[in-house]
Amino acid sequence: MNFQDMHSRLVSQFGGRITGVNAENIDPWIEVEPAAILEVCEFLKSESDLLFDSLNNLCATDWFDADPKKQAKLGEPRVEVVYHLYSFSLRHTLMLKVKLPRWQGGIAGELPGLPTVSGVWAVADWHEREAFDLVGVNFIGHPDLRRILCSEDWVGHPLRRDYEFPLEYHGIRAK
């Protein structure tokens, strides 16, 4: 199934919860409302003509720049979660995107949240832990959302664009 058909399939099923599409990019993507991501993923995995049985990649990106001029080029400050899906049986791929505010309710430190897909693909468990650890995204309903690469007492989310490196860690000079 080609990208256009996948998009119209999702739009007819989920209507306004499919919030956007970019067909011009080298790997085209479909944008999904945060609250709908779990249902969309379940649909994509179970439908017999879609059968996305594999999640190849899940990661998050922080779109923020302290310089307002540069931020204007980036668009709204936001965190994007990206899903790269693949179907082993039908050999096709799809890229999904979810746009989240950088902080929930605009309160710094309150992580933006969206439903976990770890119940759909088991590999999402660790990918979501990594996105939580490095970018600071709260995957609601995740069975064990704790840091995976940084140590458990680490402060902050290093892949945030406004992350400040600590000067020391347990007496070890870090800068």
Next chain:
Amino acid sequence: MALHLEDPRIVEFDVRTDEMLVNMGPQHPSTHGVLRLLLRTDGEVVSQVIPHLGYLHRSAEKIGENLSLPQWIPYTDRMDYLAGMNMNLGLSLAAEKLMGMEVPPKAMELRVLIGEMGRIASHLVGMGAYGLDLGTFSPFLYAFREREIILDLFEEVCGARLTYSYITPGGVTHDLPAKITIPPGLAALTGKSANLQMSWIEACSLFLDWLEKRIPEYHTLLTTNQIFIKRTAGLGIMDREMAISYGCTGPVLRGSGVDHDLRRDGEPIYTRMYSGYEFDVPVAPFASAPPECVLGDNWCRFYVRMMEVVQSIRLVRQAMQKYPTAGGEHRIPFKQAQKLPRKEVYLETECPRGQMGFYLIGNDSNLPWRARAKSSSFCNLSVTEALCAGCLIADIPAIVGSLDIVMGEIDR
């Protein structure tokens, strides 16, 4: 966790002992680097395995946001340090996909040639180290003897033995040398004079002829060895659905019976390198498997790697034939200051350990806005918890070793 009372190996079920937490690693030799496994044990039976990662975390993705793509290449070497060439290739192809570039045929043949040699070297370590996990020392020594010659050959090509940075966006850094002195190990093994001069291709060809004859010996040492079969066959069984759900790729996936190899089924930018090449994709189940073997067990994963070495030898031989007549230069320019378009690309390539993915976002600057490395070992390791529950402590190295993980790539 249900206890398998019918399992004849386990006598401890009658004598329940206190539950104990055992740390395996991060300095345990059989965890292949700094992996810590926290085991919840009852006697010899493991009821839960909790992997703890991050001991080798070097913020490669954060560093990547502050470097141009050619500058990030050396960091990919240090991810999967046993297959640096293949990691270089993954990022280079992703960069070329972002730029819409196509490298000349000569660079493609060189990439196939070097990439497949890298795969052989990596699988040799995988085989040797797996033997070590199971308590046999000799295959490790043989594997390293062979790998040494490949590293010597790589050193002649690019000057480095471990962190090559040889394959870069735009092609490869150097062409093959016309004349080299025969690698000392190869001279000793084949009985040639130590200062014999030959072309790189001749040396490589001499090595492959020699290596091919050794493969049946490895099978005698490991694959068909009764002790090895007892430790691997029927253990760590992962079915097709489980392998796909946990994102397992590469030999781990093919060991579970999924016929999928990106060199054949990947994106055109990758598969066109391999067009015109003949090779098979070894997939479990195997007709030559011992009767104890079950689809998706440790033995299958190991055997897939062994069979891939044979296919890689075939591919290298074909590449050596195609290389002299391939047109174009070995590289086209990719400048450090090259601005990356406002596009996003994701590309996976078939590395020895599985499908390594690079996700790059360009932002009209030479620095990528996001540089993401999706690690194959990371996904392969995530299955450990499900795979090891209910097994014996002594089987943990056998199961984790069969996944053939490299911590540098998992922690990045």
